[in-house]
Amino acid sequence: MRKESFDYKVLELVKKIPEGRVATYGGIAGALDTKAYRAVGQALKRNKNPVRVPCHRVICSDGKIGGYCGKGIKNVRMKYSLLMKEGIEIEQGRVDLKKFIHRF
DNA sequence: TCTTTACTCAAGG
DNA sequence: CCTTGAGTAAAGA
Numbered sequence: 001m002r003k004e005s006f007d008y009k010v011l012e013l014v015k016k017i018p019e020g021r022v023a024t025y026g027g028i029a030g031a032l033d034t035k036a037y038r039a040v041g042q043a044l045k046r047n048k049n050p051v052r053v054p055c056h057r058v059i060c061s062d063g064k065i066g067g068y069c070g071k072g073i074k075n076v077r078m079k080y081s082l083l084m085k086e087g088i089e090i091e092q093g094r095v096d097l098k099k100f101i102h103r104f
Numbered sequence: 105t106c107t108t109t110a111c112t113c114a115a116g117g
Numbered sequence: 118c119c120t121t122g123a124g125t126a127a128a129g130a
Contacts, residue, residue, distance in 0.1 A: 006127055025111050029125090036126035037111035045110050046128070060111070067110035075110095 006032075007043030013104065014044065017057045020087040021102035022095055024061040031104035041066070056082040057102075063094035 009032055017023050025040045032040075044055050048069055056079040060066040068075035080090055088100045 029111080034126070035112095035124075037124095038109055039111090039126045039128085041110040042108090042127060043110095048110095055110080058110080062112090065110085069110085 006036075006039060007047055010040050010043040011047060011049065011053045014053045014055065014058055016104070017054060017102050020100070022057045022059050022083065022088060022097070022100050023102045023104075024059060024097070025066070026061050027101070027103065028058065045069075054082075055079075057086075059083075059095055059097075061097070063097045065093075065095075 010028060013028050013031055014023065025037045028040045029035060029037045040058075044053065044058060045067075047053065048055070055068065065076045065079050068079045080093075083095060084090055089096050
Protein backbone atom coordinates (compact mmCIF):
# COMPACT_ATOMS: atom_id res chain seq x y z
CA MET A 1 0.00 0.00 0.00
CA ARG A 2 1.40 3.33 -0.96
CA LYS A 3 0.20 6.78 -1.39
CA GLU A 4 -2.63 7.48 -3.78
CA SER A 5 -4.12 4.34 -2.42
CA PHE A 6 -7.66 4.51 -1.11
CA ASP A 7 -6.76 3.50 2.37
CA TYR A 8 -3.92 5.96 2.43
CA LYS A 9 -6.36 8.74 1.76
CA VAL A 10 -8.58 7.45 4.48
CA LEU A 11 -5.71 7.47 6.93
CA GLU A 12 -4.73 10.97 5.97
CA LEU A 13 -8.23 12.16 6.56
CA VAL A 14 -8.48 10.45 9.89
CA LYS A 15 -5.23 12.01 10.96
CA LYS A 16 -6.77 15.39 10.34
CA ILE A 17 -9.49 14.87 12.85
CA PRO A 18 -8.78 17.27 15.70
CA GLU A 19 -8.86 16.14 19.27
CA GLY A 20 -12.16 16.35 20.98
CA ARG A 21 -13.90 15.56 17.72
CA VAL A 22 -14.96 12.42 15.96
CA ALA A 23 -15.82 11.48 12.41
CA THR A 24 -18.10 8.86 10.97
CA TYR A 25 -17.18 6.30 8.39
CA GLY A 26 -19.82 7.72 6.14
CA GLY A 27 -18.48 11.21 6.62
CA ILE A 28 -15.03 10.13 5.59
CA ALA A 29 -16.38 8.35 2.57
CA GLY A 30 -18.23 11.51 1.62
CA ALA A 31 -15.06 13.56 1.97
CA LEU A 32 -13.42 11.19 -0.47
CA ASP A 33 -16.29 11.52 -2.91
CA THR A 34 -17.33 7.96 -2.56
CA LYS A 35 -20.11 5.95 -1.01
CA ALA A 36 -17.96 3.10 0.00
CA TYR A 37 -18.57 3.41 3.70
CA ARG A 38 -17.35 -0.08 4.23
CA ALA A 39 -14.12 0.42 2.40
CA VAL A 40 -13.28 3.19 4.85
CA GLY A 41 -13.61 0.87 7.79
CA GLN A 42 -11.69 -1.71 5.86
CA ALA A 43 -8.79 0.61 5.32
CA LEU A 44 -8.58 1.34 9.01
CA LYS A 45 -8.84 -2.26 9.94
CA ARG A 46 -6.14 -3.43 7.60
CA ASN A 47 -3.81 -0.67 8.52
CA LYS A 48 -4.83 -0.61 12.11
CA ASN A 49 -2.26 1.98 12.81
CA PRO A 50 -3.18 3.28 16.24
CA VAL A 51 -0.19 5.52 16.53
CA ARG A 52 -0.26 7.36 13.26
CA VAL A 53 -3.98 7.23 12.84
CA PRO A 54 -6.41 7.83 15.68
CA CYS A 55 -8.83 5.11 14.69
CA HIS A 56 -10.73 5.65 17.89
CA ARG A 57 -12.04 8.94 16.55
CA VAL A 58 -13.82 7.17 13.76
CA ILE A 59 -17.22 5.87 14.71
CA CYS A 60 -20.56 4.88 13.24
CA SER A 61 -23.09 7.46 12.17
CA ASP A 62 -25.31 6.44 15.06
CA GLY A 63 -22.66 7.35 17.57
CA LYS A 64 -21.85 3.75 18.16
CA ILE A 65 -18.27 2.65 18.06
CA GLY A 66 -18.76 -0.16 15.66
CA GLY A 67 -15.55 -2.04 16.16
CA TYR A 68 -11.94 -1.66 16.96
CA CYS A 69 -9.01 -3.92 16.18
CA GLY A 70 -11.08 -6.89 15.30
CA LYS A 71 -11.82 -8.39 18.65
CA GLY A 72 -14.67 -8.11 21.01
CA ILE A 73 -15.52 -5.71 23.68
CA LYS A 74 -12.14 -4.92 25.14
CA ASN A 75 -10.97 -2.85 22.26
CA VAL A 76 -14.25 -1.05 22.07
CA ARG A 77 -14.01 -0.23 25.72
CA MET A 78 -10.57 1.19 25.17
CA LYS A 79 -11.90 3.25 22.33
CA TYR A 80 -14.59 4.70 24.53
CA SER A 81 -12.03 5.54 27.14
CA LEU A 82 -9.86 7.33 24.64
CA LEU A 83 -12.79 9.32 23.36
CA MET A 84 -13.90 10.33 26.82
CA LYS A 85 -10.37 11.33 27.59
CA GLU A 86 -10.45 13.72 24.68
CA GLY A 87 -13.54 15.37 26.04
CA ILE A 88 -16.20 13.49 24.13
CA GLU A 89 -19.23 12.60 26.15
CA ILE A 90 -20.55 9.09 25.95
CA GLU A 91 -24.00 8.05 27.00
CA GLN A 92 -24.93 4.41 27.30
CA GLY A 93 -22.45 3.22 24.78
CA ARG A 94 -22.99 6.06 22.38
CA VAL A 95 -21.14 9.20 21.47
CA ASP A 96 -23.00 12.45 21.13
CA LEU A 97 -22.52 12.86 17.43
CA LYS A 98 -24.42 16.10 17.19
CA LYS A 99 -21.88 17.85 19.33
CA PHE A 100 -18.65 16.12 18.47
CA ILE A 101 -18.90 15.15 14.84
CA HIS A 102 -16.19 16.69 12.70
CA ARG A 103 -17.07 17.72 9.17
CA PHE A 104 -14.37 17.93 6.58
C1' DT B 105 -13.50 -13.32 -10.11
C1' DC B 106 -15.46 -14.20 -5.68
C1' DT B 107 -15.59 -13.28 -0.73
C1' DT B 108 -15.26 -10.51 3.15
C1' DT B 109 -15.74 -6.21 5.44
C1' DA B 110 -14.57 -1.57 11.89
C1' DC B 111 -20.88 0.99 7.15
C1' DT B 112 -25.58 3.06 6.35
C1' DC B 113 -30.32 3.35 5.36
C1' DA B 114 -34.97 1.59 5.13
C1' DA B 115 -38.48 -1.72 6.17
C1' DG B 116 -40.71 -5.41 8.83
C1' DG B 117 -41.35 -7.95 13.05
C1' DC C 118 -35.05 -3.85 20.23
C1' DC C 119 -33.81 -7.16 16.42
C1' DT C 120 -32.79 -9.00 11.56
C1' DT C 121 -32.78 -8.55 6.28
C1' DG C 122 -31.76 -6.68 2.09
C1' DA C 123 -29.87 -3.37 -0.96
C1' DG C 124 -26.29 -0.16 -2.14
C1' DT C 125 -21.45 0.58 -2.28
C1' DA C 126 -16.04 -0.02 -3.16
C1' DA C 127 -11.24 -1.87 -1.83
C1' DA C 128 -8.13 -5.73 -0.32
C1' DG C 129 -7.06 -10.60 -0.23
C1' DA C 130 -7.14 -15.28 -1.91
